[in-house]
Amino acid sequence: MKRMATKTEPRTEPRVPLNRNRVLAAAVALADHDGIRALTMRNLASELGVEAMSLYYHVANKEEVLDGIVEMVVNEINQEVGRLESPAAETDWKGALRQRILTARRVLLRHPWAPAIIETRTTMNPDVLDYYDALLGLMRAGGFSYDLAHHALHALGSRALGFTQELFDPDDASSGDAEAEAMMEQMAARIPHLVEMMTEISHDDPESTLGWCDDQYEFEFGLDLILDGLEAARLQT
Amino acid sequence: MKRMATKTEPRTEPRVPLNRNRVLAAAVALADHDGIRALTMRNLASELGVEAMSLYYHVANKEEVLDGIVEMVVNEINQEVGRLESPAAETDWKGALRQRILTARRVLLRHPWAPAIIETRTTMNPDVLDYYDALLGLMRAGGFSYDLAHHALHALGSRALGFTQELFDPDDASSGDAEAEAMMEQMAARIPHLVEMMTEISHDDPESTLGWCDDQYEFEFGLDLILDGLEAARLQT
DNA sequence: TACTCCTCTCGTACGCTGTAAGGTACCCTA
DNA sequence: TAGGGTACCTTACAGCGTACGAGAGGAGTA
Numbered sequence: 093m094k095r096m097a098t099k100t101e102p103r104t105e106p107r108v109p110l111n112r113n114r115v116l117a118a119a120v121a122l123a124d125h126d127g128i129r130a131l132t133m134r135n136l137a138s139e140l141g142v143e144a145m146s147l148y149y150h151v152a153n154k155e156e157v158l159d160g161i162v163e164m165v166v167n168e169i170n171q172e173v174g175r176l177e178s179p180a181a182e183t184d185w186k187g188a189l190r191q192r193i194l195t196a197r198r199v200l201l202r203h204p205w206a207p208a209i210i211e212t213r214t215t216m217n218p219d220v221l222d223y224y225d226a227l228l229g230l231m232r233a234g235g236f237s238y239d240l241a242h243h244a245l246h247a248l249g250s251r252a253l254g255f256t257q258e259l260f261d262p263d264d265a266s267s268g269d270a271e272a273e274a275m276m277e278q279m280a281a282r283i284p285h286l287v288e289m290m291t292e293i294s295h296d297d298p299e300s301t302l303g304w305c306d307d308q309y310e311f312e313f314g315l316d317l318i319l320d321g322l323e324a325a326r327l328q329t
Numbered sequence: 330m331k332r333m334a335t336k337t338e339p340r341t342e343p344r345v346p347l348n349r350n351r352v353l354a355a356a357v358a359l360a361d362h363d364g365i366r367a368l369t370m371r372n373l374a375s376e377l378g379v380e381a382m383s384l385y386y387h388v389a390n391k392e393e394v395l396d397g398i399v400e401m402v403v404n405e406i407n408q409e410v411g412r413l414e415s416p417a418a419e420t421d422w423k424g425a426l427r428q429r430i431l432t433a434r435r436v437l438l439r440h441p442w443a444p445a446i447i448e449t450r451t452t453m454n455p456d457v458l459d460y461y462d463a464l465l466g467l468m469r470a471g472g473f474s475y476d477l478a479h480h481a482l483h484a485l486g487s488r489a490l491g492f493t494q495e496l497f498d499p500d501d502a503s504s505g506d507a508e509a510e511a512m513m514e515q516m517a518a519r520i521p522h523l524v525e526m527m528t529e530i531s532h533d534d535p536e537s538t539l540g541w542c543d544d545q546y547e548f549e550f551g552l553d554l555i556l557d558g559l560e561a562a563r564l565q566t
Numbered sequence: 567t568a569c570t571c572c573t574c575t576c577g578t579a580c581g582c583t584g585t586a587a588g589g590t591a592c593c594c595t596a
Numbered sequence: 597t598a599g600g601g602t603a604c605c606t607t608a609c610a611g612c613g614t615a616c617g618a619g620a621g622g623a624g625t626a
Binding site: 211221222224225228229232238239242243247256257282284285288292310311317318321325 | 445455461469475478487493494521522530550557561
């Protein structure tokens with residue numbers, strides 16, 4: 093401890109060494125708390141009490157960080173899913189699949205940034221493969237051919253992992269009252285069905301005027317639609 | 330033409346003024362040709378023979394450019410869709426919807442960057458509203474309640490616009506032969522169903538070993554699954 | 567003709583990003 | 597005691613979006 097006088101403390105504790113896992117865990121935490129936009133190499137480093145370039149000793153580049161945090165999340169899904177006592181796939185593949193997928197969704201809701209990042213990944217990740225393999229196993233046990241199970245995975249798409257991207261997130265739903273009313277009339281000319289649909293729904297369920305879509309309900313609705321369709325397809329072969 | 334001697338030609342033609350539309354059209358063209366990564370303000374400007382900062386007179390910022398090119402693509406969809414002679418929705422809503430959606434898909438295939446950008450948009454765009462409104466109209470004519478039609482839009486998700494994001498794009502499918510075989514066995518321990526599924530499918534259809542998913546077929550499979558499910562839901566109310 | 571105003575474009579500069587290249591402190595082994 | 601890996605840091609650079617202010621050119625008015 094001769095000189096070293098500049099800024100950092102003389103480092104009393106033995107200094108826990110960094111490693112890939114600590115880096116990725118910190119990245120997940122950072123994205124969770126401050127949003128994915130805040131996940132920069134410099135931010136991540138400073139979160140770990142380290143300089144940005146030090147990270148590059150443990151990960152090749154930022155892409156690997158993104159791959160890594162997806163890996164962490166899917167790993168979390170796999171663990172949660174492994175803890176489940178599923179219905180027997182032989183007699184209730186639909187229930188087993190449904191339960192798994194809704195569990196995955198519950199994990200993803202804890203990491204709101206994850207869907208967007210997952211979608212940008214190009215390389216296949218072992219944990220995702222594990223997850224899909226388990227789904228396939230359930231379907232096989234439920235009487236699917238590999239061919240149908242393959243189509244099923246495609247049909248589910250991102251829903252298999254518990255999310256859908258909404259093209260249709262009306263954050264800007266009517267705010268005021270009088271002027272909103274006027275705009276409503278103006279829009280009614282161009283998009284009559286949408287307007288009528290919204291008024292009808294907000295009439296049936298008054299307190300849902302804004303944020304009027306129950307995402308969880310809609311997710312399950314779509315999921316069940318697909319699962320029922322798959323069951324029908326399975327039976328007719 | 331007095332002096333102006335520096336670098337650019339003395340400008341013989343009267344100089345077509347820029348405008349929002351020319352900017353957006355150039356942005357679409359740039360993304361089409363060089364990929365969305367190449368769509369930077371500087372690149373876009375130089376494509377238009379102009380400096381980067383000049384763009385900001387016509388668009389507020391890059392976000393508006395992205396909003397704008399999505400607008401352009403969806404507009405293209407709406408035009409293409411308007412040119413269709415659809416089956417009468419009253420007697421064949423499913424056919425009408427199907428045709429529309431596959432048309433949208435055909436347009437999107439001309440702009441491969443579009444799905445990713447569409448998903449990142451947060452603000453609602455008038456052309457998308459038009460598109461959805463037309464879908465709603467078809468469903469209403471086909472006997473849907475607004476409530477069911479609403480669920481239907483959610484269930485379709487991005488599929489309504491003609492795309493699904495694939496979590497499952499096996500670019501890295503087995504490349505070599507001998508060593509790939511060895512790796513296959515190793516993977517078979519961890520992801521047995523996936524491996525068997527792949528070998529079975531590549532056995533049934535030998536020339537599809539890599540790039541083994543027919544995206545168009547899978548899209549239509551999933552789409553029809555959902556449409557059939559919706560028809561069933563419509564009938565039982 | 568001279569002045570002003572508006573429309574449109576450009577030059578410069580700033581803060582942010584990811585990361586290449588090389589330097590330095592520590593510890594383990596020969 | 598010397599050498600060599602391991603882990604971290606300093607510096608620097610190119611590229612990004614964009615704030616700010618300076619013009620150039622034309623239109624309208626005195």
